[in-house]
Amino acid sequence: MNESPNNHGHVGRNGRIGPNGAQRGAEGADRAPVDELAAAPDEHDPVRAAELHLVDALLASLSAEAVDEREARIRRVMDAVDDGPATPGRPTRSRRWPPLVAVAACLMAACMLFWLQFSPESRASEVLLEIGRVSLEKIDRVYRFRRVMPSSGESDQHEGRLYLRGCQGFVIVCGDVVLGRNTDEFWFVAPDGPVVVADNFEWLVGHSERERLELELLNVLSIDSRSLPLVQLSSAVELMQHDYDVTLDEDTRHGKRVDVLVGALRDKAADLPDTIRLWSDKDSRIIERAELRWGRKLDRPQAGAIVLELMAAERVPVDWYEHQAHHPGDQPLRRITSGS
Amino acid sequence: MPDARRLFEALVREHGDMLTVFLKSVLRNPSDVDDLFQETMVVAWRRLDDFDETRAFGPWLRGIAKKLVLAHHRKRAGRACDPAALEQVDLRLAQWSAQPGDTWEEKLRVLRTCVDALPEHYRETVELRYFHQKAVRQVSEVLQVSNAAVKKRLERARSLVLDCIQRKLAPAEVAP
Numbered sequence A: 001m002n003e004s005p006n007n008h009g010h011v012g013r014n015g016r017i018g019p020n021g022a023q024r025g026a027e028g029a030d031r032a033p034v035d036e037l038a039a040a041p042d043e044h045d046p047v048r049a050a051e052l053h054l055v056d057a058l059l060a061s062l063s064a065e066a067v068d069e070r071e072a073r074i075r076r077v078m079d080a081v082d083d084g085p086a087t088p089g090r091p092t093r094s095r096r097w098p099p100l101v102a103v104a105a106c107l108m109a110a111c112m113l114f115w116l117q118f119s120p121e122s123r124a125s126e127v128l129l130e131i132g133r134v135s136l137e138k139i140d141r142v143y144r145f146r147r148v149m150p151s152s153g154e155s156d157q158h159e160g161r162l163y164l165r166g167c168q169g170f171v172i173v174c175g176d177v178v179l180g181r182n183t184d185e186f187w188f189v190a191p192d193g194p195v196v197v198a199d200n201f202e203w204l205v206g207h208s209e210r211e212r213l214e215l216e217l218l219n220v221l222s223i224d225s226r227s228l229p230l231v232q233l234s235s236a237v238e239l240m241q242h243d244y245d246v247t248l249d250e251d252t253r254h255g256k257r258v259d260v261l262v263g264a265l266r267d268k269a270a271d272l273p274d275t276i277r278l279w280s281d282k283d284s285r286i287i288e289r290a291e292l293r294w295g296r297k298l299d300r301p302q303a304g305a306i307v308l309e310l311m312a313a314e315r316v317p318v319d320w321y322e323h324q325a326h327h328p329g330d331q332p333l334r335r336i337t338s339g340s
Numbered sequence B: 001m002p003d004a005r006r007l008f009e010a011l012v013r014e015h016g017d018m019l020t021v022f023l024k025s026v027l028r029n030p031s032d033v034d035d036l037f038q039e040t041m042v043v044a045w046r047r048l049d050d051f052d053e054t055r056a057f058g059p060w061l062r063g064i065a066k067k068l069v070l071a072h073h074r075k076r077a078g079r080a081c082d083p084a085a086l087e088q089v090d091l092r093l094a095q096w097s098a099q100p101g102d103t104w105e106e107k108l109r110v111l112r113t114c115v116d117a118l119p120e121h122y123r124e125t126v127e128l129r130y131f132h133q134k135a136v137r138q139v140s141e142v143l144q145v146s147n148a149a150v151k152k153r154l155e156r157a158r159s160l161v162l163d164c165i166q167r168k169l170a171p172a173e174v175a176p
Helices: A019-028 A034-038 A046-061 A064-083 A099-118 A120-135 A201-207 A215-221 A233-243 B002-026 B030-046 B057-075 B083-097 B109-116 B120-131 B136-143 B147-169
Strands: A140-148 A155-165 A169-174 A177-181 A186-189 A195-198 A244-253 A256-265 A275-281 A287-293 A305-310 A333-336
Touching: A046 B002, A046 B083, A046 B109, A046 B120, A046 B147, A064 B002, A064 B030, A120 A233, A120 A244, A120 A256, A120 A275, A120 A287, A233 A244, A233 A256, A233 A275, A233 A287, A233 B030, A244 A275, B002 B030, B002 B057, B002 B083, B030 B057, B057 B083, B083 B147, B109 B120, B109 B147, B120 B136, B120 B147, B136 B147
Parallel strands: A195 A333
Antiparallel strands: A140 A155, A140 A305, A155 A169, A169 A177, A177 A186, A186 A195, A244 A256, A256 A275, A275 A287, A287 A305
């Protein structure tokens, strides 16, 4: 059989932690404060990270919600099976339609295509796709970044500059602290204290000296475990494609007409912005302004909006998305991994 | 052929949870999980004639899913999927499949045991987050701690659960 016992070479965290060591960790957790437990850094270990994602998925599979999801998935699969080949491995026999029916079907398909091509929904999807493609380009773009509180309509103290390079990196400069991401790591630099580096945004949020960048700001940015922060605009575009009903509108900015994509969150219970608006140049498809707005909910008293405004292009150093570019080099480094 | 369809639906029901967990472990976007779940199952249906009935269905299904996941990561501009990580998830799921029990819930008895063995403040956080599906903010309100503390507890809890699982599953034999 495929699932041979000999395949279990990784068991025991690649041999680094044996049963006794792990036992001590679990017992110690009763007594040691969380910060104390989190203090020991671990090596970067994608295998353990994958196992932690697996634990997350296993735990989620035990919920009642998972049962509903399972039934929905099974139903969709069986519907697809019913619509596809009648038996496995064999294509469905082609039918010979009467010529009149075939002509009618062709006409109907042509009408559908015409309608789809020019329907507002189709146009919005098309624009969103173009914006998504441009947002992935490895070109540095700079945005003014501010958070707007719903009560006053004014920016709070979280105001700064956001640098984006496609889907691969971002840097937020907010006062004297800098939060960033290169392709694989998230990092946090403050003038005092260690440079914190993590390969998962959630871990960084959990461990960085949050009071420096304010707890709520990081919470707003962290949409869900394992997800990228929404300020990585390519992620926001991807989310809009999957989880939002998107419509297309127009607006005037700086004397020219621009497209505005308005995304309304389908599942209001999801921990995501209720609306995402993207203003984009009609020719270049660069996002000139983005507004991510969270609705006020009982469990979300910190609701508000994050607004990004495109600024003039700025040449940034090659290593700008690495933490080393933002501190002198003599600051201690604290690396956070799943085990720390 | 109604019999083939009925048999396949039984296989989908038997292995659906395992496949969902596999996909959730290696994909970030819930929509991608749904899409690749369906794609994997439809490919399995189309290739059912190729399936060697003397072998287990689960690893064959994960084999299809692994190829689709790697192709998905290649197509998308997101972070690449580490093949070693993918293999490790595959191996671990082989161990779960070998656990005694007829249903997925029964096979996850060890997981329940590990959660029950967590220190109180971790256990209640895990139960609220996963079993009662509370958002982090809601958990923080119930427990009267900050969102950061909830996230940190969840991290530590998952880490402790993983260590516990590794201890308990290590000697398990893998089912044919």
